[in-house]
Amino acid sequence: MTVTTATPTATAIRLLDVHKTYRSGPEPAHALRGVSLTLPTGSVTAIVGQSGSGKSTLLNCAAGLELPTSGRVVVGERDISGLSPDDLTRFRRDHIGFVFQAYNLIGHLSVRDNIELPAVLAGRRTDQEWLAHLVTETGLGDLLDRLPSQLSGGQAQRVAIARALIARPTVVFADEPTGALDSRTGAAVLDLLRSTAQRLGQTVVIVTHDSRVASAAERVLVLADGLVVDELTAPTAEHVNERLLAVAR
Numbered sequence: 001m002t003v004t005t006a007t008p009t010a011t012a013i014r015l016l017d018v019h020k021t022y023r024s025g026p027e028p029a030h031a032l033r034g035v036s037l038t039l040p041t042g043s044v045t046a047i048v049g050q051s052g053s054g055k056s057t058l059l060n061c062a063a064g065l066e067l068p069t070s071g072r073v074v075v076g077e078r079d080i081s082g083l084s085p086d087d088l089t090r091f092r093r094d095h096i097g098f099v100f101q102a103y104n105l106i107g108h109l110s111v112r113d114n115i116e117l118p119a120v121l122a123g124r125r126t127d128q129e130w131l132a133h134l135v136t137e138t139g140l141g142d143l144l145d146r147l148p149s150q151l152s153g154g155q156a157q158r159v160a161i162a163r164a165l166i167a168r169p170t171v172v173f174a175d176e177p178t179g180a181l182d183s184r185t186g187a188a189v190l191d192l193l194r195s196t197a198q199r200l201g202q203t204v205v206i207v208t209h210d211s212r213v214a215s216a217a218e219r220v221l222v223l224a225d226g227l228v229v230d231e232l233t234a235p236t237a238e239h240v241n242e243r244l245l246a247v248a249r
């Protein structure tokens with residue numbers, strides 16, 4: 001299969017001193033307290049941390065779903081921190097793929113239509129060869145005509161992953177991407193994310209509680225109390241666990 005390599009820019013995402021404070025409750029919640037990081041193009045990075053450490057907030061800010069209270073978020077060449085809501089929506093549609101915990105599949109669309117949706121919304125013709133490849137890799141070949149309500153949680157998760165990859169986004173953000181899968185399917189899904197990152201120069205960011213999932217990444221960033229407090233390169237699951245326990249103390 002011919003695969004087009006994404007335009008090589010050395011850095012896919014840069015966060016510069018990102019703060020995010022929620023002021024909806026009686027006390028302000030400082031979810032991010034000055035996060036700076038650089039993720040190279042084609043890299044697979046896992047973000048780990050205890051519950052409440054700021055992982056989802058980091059993902060939401062880096063993906064342009066939420067605006068930081070201060071600081072800058074640069075995706076590719078584009079500083080997205082100052083974009084209007086409409087421009088941000090367009091930017092996400094063209095450059096960002098998501099795999100959400102809750103899958104967010106459209107109930108009245110078939111599996112095939114759900115997978116093709118991002119390409120359709122971006123006004124692009126679906127690359128049928130790439131679709132066929134993704135369907136094979138995610139094991140969805142027999143399920144293309146089903147509705148989401150006719151899928152198991154694990155099958156729905158695989159649809160969400162194929163959908164995130166269909167438009168070959170600059171960055172794929174995955175929030176607990178293997179949470180509902182048995183360990184064998186989970187490993188296959190991680191392989192798909194990793195091999196895609198390599199072959200397409202695509203950047204993947206995985207947010208997870210699972211040290212085994214995190215150890216599939218080249219690099220693991222440990223968040224605690226709204227800050228990146230540790231970083232591991234090519235770690236084992238045991239190493240990730242050790243570091244997580246260390247910051248929990």
Ligand SMILES: Nc1ncnc2c1ncn2[C@@H]1O[C@H](COP(=O)(O)OP(=O)(O)OP(=O)(O)O)[C@@H](O)[C@H]1O
Nearest residue numbers: 022024029031049050051052053054055056057058
């Ligand atoms: N919309 C919001 N309004 C108020 N506080 C919020 C909001 N979203 C998150 N927070 C607070 O910000 C902090 C970080 O939350 P976040 O969801 O980013 O953590 P997390 O590491 O993803 O947690 P989990 O692993 O449990 O999903 C928490 O103290 C949380 O209560």
